[in-house]
Amino acid sequence: MELTQAQIEERVAVLKRFRALLEQQRNKFREYLHVLECQQGKIExxxxxxxxxxxxxxxxxxxxxxxxxxxxxxVQSMYNAVAFGSSLREEDKTSVQKMQSELAALQKKVLVQNQQNQNLLKLHMEQIKKQIAEVHRANPYLGKRSVYAGANSAGGSFIAEA
Structure with a gap:
């Protein structure tokens, strides 16, 4: 089957667009991973x-x-339809596959870092809860009645009696 020039150009355009989108997504995941790594330091x-x-x-x-x-x-669906049994160069297909695998690896790193941050945050929250409980227990006035609470137990007001 011989492809027309328009079909070839369409396939090349789909390939270029898909590759550009994958690069954008890869860069976003790198940025996200960097933010998560910095966030870990701020938690610590x-x-x-x-x-x-x-x-x-x-x-x-x-x-x-x-x-x-x-x-x-x-765009990926269009690429898959175009790439399947097409005349796209093998190096183009290989570069897309490489980007997809890099993206998958980055996604895994992001998930791992995100889980580490969640665990660190949970641990930190538990430490804060313990500190609050210790401060609460160390309060010397805990459970004692205020000296002002029983000053007027008869129910009258000092202003009204004066």
């Missing part, structure tokens, strides 16, 4: 403000990745 040093800023940045990156994935899925 108990920097709440920086942690909050990293969390906001993380949300933006995840949203960007999700939006990019919505674009990638139909």
């Amino acid at each position: 040093v108990d920097d709440g403000d920086a942690l909050f800023a990293h969390t906001r940045l993380e949300e933006q990156i995840v949203s960007s990745i999700e939006n990019l994935q919505k674009v990638i899925e139909p």
Whole structure:
């Protein structure tokens, strides 16, 4: 089967677009991994403000990745239809496969780092809860009645009696 020039150009355009989208997604995942790694440090040093800023940045990156994935899925379907049994060069197919495997590896690293951060955060939260409980137990006034609470047990007011 001989392809027309228009069909070849269409296939090349799909390949280029798919490759560009994969590169964008790979860069977003690298950025996300970097944010997670920085976030880990902020958890360890108990920097709440920086942690909050990293969390906001993380949300933006995840949203960007999700939006990019919505674009990638139909282009990937087009690429798969074009690449199957087509005259695309083997090196082009190989480069796409390589990017996809790099992306999969990055996704795994992101998941691992995210889980580490969650575990660190849980541990840190438990330590804070213990500290709060210790402060609560160390309160010398815990369970004692205030000296002001029993000052007027007859029910009258000092102002009214004066």
